[in-house]
Amino acid sequence: MTVALLTLLFLGVIGATADFLAMDRLQIHAFREAQRAATDWIGAFRPGAPPPTPAVRGAVDLLQLVDTRGRIVAASDAAAGMPRLSTLWPPDGDRIQDGVTCLPDGGCVLVSAVLPPPLYVQQVWRGEPHVVYAGMAQPPILAGNRLQILTAAGILLTTGLVAWGNWWMAGRSLRPVAEIREAMADITVSDLSRRVPEPPGRTEYTLLARTANRTLERLEEAVNHQRRFASTTSHELRSPLAGLRALLEEAVLYPGEVDAQVTVRDALAVSRRLETIVDDLLVLARLRAGDPAxxxxxxxxxxxxxxxxxxxDRVTIHVCARPGMTVRGNRIQLARILQNxxxxxxxxxxxxxxxTAERGDGLAVVTVTDDGDGIAPQDRERVFERFVRLDDARRREPGGSGLGLAISRDIATAHGGTLVVExxxxxxxxxxxxxxxxxxRDGPGATDG
Structure with a gap:
């Protein structure tokens, strides 16, 4: 709409200017032709001879010779029998005067009034001034509003074409956006596998679609991750809760056979494991949410x-730490990595x-090595997954939550570092x-404890 209005305004100004210049130029040309025809006729006058019949020059076919009393002395064939073409009489010092005269029987005439030179007046008419009128019927394009109507029609037609072309181009260029919008509207949380269409080439719409698809991929991965987390969490919490409920139901159903103190002690142990799992889950959720510490x-x-x-207290710990290694981090979180x-x-x-704690490749490197059975290469990444506990770990500590190493890796990642098994x-x-x-910087030797 804005483009159409601006086009209409611009073409309106251009059209009005063009009409004015065209009409003015056409009128000037007509007057020049009339002046030339009048001058040619004046040049044919001879002393003592009657005025010759003027030769018609182009569209200028109306010529009259008029004396000071307003009598028509001579006229062209087209002007014979016509009244005086005009009452114009050029003033002194200006031999030519132009004007438009409308005749009583209808129609208008473009007329140029030309005074013969004073020498001609003296020789031909013995000093009596005469005036020559030369004119032509006013062209229809100047007589009415035809030019303005045609110009307005052209402007409206051009404006319509521009508006339609702009609408068509806008629709064509925005079609990929509409397709992306429709595809995004159809994508739901229950099905994040769909992707928006990517237009060919390297246009902004292609980059937009590509970015949207990458965002959907990350969203799908995050949702699947959360679903697996919720499923695993519910499974891990269900087992101790089911055990706790079984202990309590057994105590209620068989009060005479069940030792209440043993039941309470076992229930407290299960509650402590539940508390550990919940605390670790809260820590892990805060880390995964990116909460700043x-x-x-x-x-x-x-x-x-x-x-x-x-x-x-069971085994000996040997520490070899190079002093003066400063890192930026949260003391409680880094201490938790070491504790885990x-x-x-x-x-x-x-x-x-x-x-050990030492420098390596511009990083602070801390290693914790035990002399146990080790971890198989295929399990070195699995141990950092939530609730993953290898068989040996379950045997040695049945009450563990399986979240310690996952939390440790997330803390390391949040500090811009890494935690791996080597x-x-x-x-x-x-x-x-x-x-x-x-x-x-160089420092003293490491300490051993």
Missing amino acids: AQEPLDLSALVREEAPLHC LLANACRHAASRIDV DAPHGARFVLRLPLEDRP
Whole structure:
């Protein structure tokens, strides 16, 4: 609509200007022809001879010679019998005057009034002034509004074509957007496998569709991830809840046969496991949601030396930590990684756990290695999945939640680092890498505890 109005305004101005210039130029041309015809006729006058019959020049066929008393002395064949063409009489100092005269019987005439030179007047008419009128019937294009009507019709037609072309082009160019919108409207949470059509080429619409499809892929992956998480969580919670309910129902149904103290003790153990699972789930949910945690510069080596001796009384822990490794992070979360790794190593170690903290490739590298049976290569990624507990772990600690390593990896990722299982001569080796905040510098030797 806006384009059509602007086109109409622009063409209206152009059309009005063109009409004015065309009519003005046509009228000027007609007057020049009339002036030339009058001048040619004046040039044919001779002293003492009657005025010759004027020769018709183009469309200028109306010529009259009029004296000062208004009498028509001579006229062309087309003007014979006609009244005086005009009352124009050029003033002194201007031999030519143009005008438009409308005749009594209808129609208008473009007339040029031309005074002969004074020498001609003196020689031919003995000083009596005469005037020559030369004219033509006014062209129809100047007589009525035909030109304006044709111009207006052309403007309206052009405006309509421009509006239709703009509508057609806009519809064609926006068709991919409409298809993308319709496809997006049909996609529901229950079926995120559908994708929007991608137009060919490298237009903005193609990039939009490609971005939308990538977003849908991530959304589908996130929804599937949440569904698996909900399914696994419900399964993991159902088992201890079913056990707790069985204990309580047995105590109610057989009060004389069931030891109440044993039942309460077993119920408390199940409740503690449920509490551990729920707490770990809340931590994991906050990490996966990207909730920011307050971070500060902290000495990772000092944190390792503080946490290592506190988590295992069964085996010996050897710490080799290079001092002065500063990272930026949340102290509680990084301490939880160390606690989970040490607790895991303590469950599987035979007699020794080695903890190191050093620099490597511009990163702070913390390793926790036990001398147990180790982890098979095919299980080294599975152990970081939620609720995944290998057979040995279930045997050694039946009450675990299976979330510790998953939480640890998420914390490492949130701090811009990584947590993986690497090869070790004996047992399992977990390697935590975090970006250093300080510049590398030489320091004293490591401490051993």
